[in-house]
Amino acid sequence: MAEFRKCNNCNVDVSSDHANCPLCGKYLLDDKKNQKVKENEYSFPVYSMKEIHRAKWVNILRIMFWLAAVICVIVNLVWKTKPYFFPYVLTGLFVIMRVFVVPFSKKQNYTKQITGAAIIVSLFLIFIDAYDYYTLGTTFGWAMGYTVPFLLSAIVIASAIICLASRRSEVDMLKSVWILMIYSIIYFLIVILAFDNIAVWPSLVFMCVAVGWFLLLQVIKRNILWKELGKNFHI
Ligand SMILES: [Zn+2]
Missing domain, CATH: 1.20.58 (Methane Monooxygenase Hydroxylase; Chain G, domain 1)
Structure with missing residues (x-):
């Protein structure tokens, strides 16, 4: 007969074959010893809520950046300035997104991103240099x-x-x-x-x-x- 343990977090019954809860991923407690059940071949992968929240915030930021970019271009096309200021804002937003936001959305080591970030910043600076020169x-x-x-x-x-x-x-x-x-x-x-x-x-x-x-x-x-x-x- 299958035995069940209760997940304290979700209050669902989980077959005692499993070391952790399929809903929340938390490890179950052993009834007798009140210790975590050891990971075994039936364990479900444990995902972290922290990662999911982080991904959600990066998406919200991404949408906000896009909105800001579109609003900025529209405003600048209605109220024309000489020179147009929107190229600064668009490239600036892109650099902030690519250098500061995207690397933190991945679980990777930040040092891995240094080269890409440095090259993007260098191209950004050259662009501003050239834009100022032409305008x-x-x-x-x-x-x-x-x-x-x-x-x-x-x-x-x-x-x-x-x-x-x-x-x-x-x-x-x-x-x-x-x-x-x-x-x-x-x-x-x-x-x-x-x-x-x-x-x-x-x-x-x-x-x-x-x-x-x-x-x-x-x-x-x-x-x-x-x-x-x-x-x-x-x-
Ligand atoms: Zn659970």
Whole structure:
């Protein structure tokens, strides 16, 4: 005869085969010892309400951001300003969403998101730089020439230090340094080939920092590097 235990949380009867409640996922208490029943092969996966609430809030925020963006564009098209201010707001909202909200909606390690966030912020700064240049006639180059290379150099150094210091995120940070090294080379080429009057040395510093750290990590973390390459390219 099947035995049942009561879930104290939902007040439903659960077959004693199961260690936890199918409704709330909480582990049941053993009648005799008043201890949690041990997890077994019949256990249901335990989901956390915290995750579900977090996902809900991220969705609400996402909807609010979209509403704010649409309202802002409409307002700006009705009351025209010179230049239009909505590109600042739209790109700003996108950056906040992508850099601060989305990473926290996933259970992942935040360090994994650093590279993507840094590249998005760098593109945002270059966009503002270019927009101001075309609309207000300000000098182009503060972001492209100085801010972005310095910001990304700092991110490379931070990634490399985390890679050396933390075993848990070393692979992620190793990838971060790789990606930023490739980005730095492309960035440097764009700066010297496509623009005449932008400061070149910060981009050169960025490229040297990225390539330098990449080579240093290659020497120190050789084993992981090969293992990761094998995983990525199925060697
Ligand atoms: Zn329950």
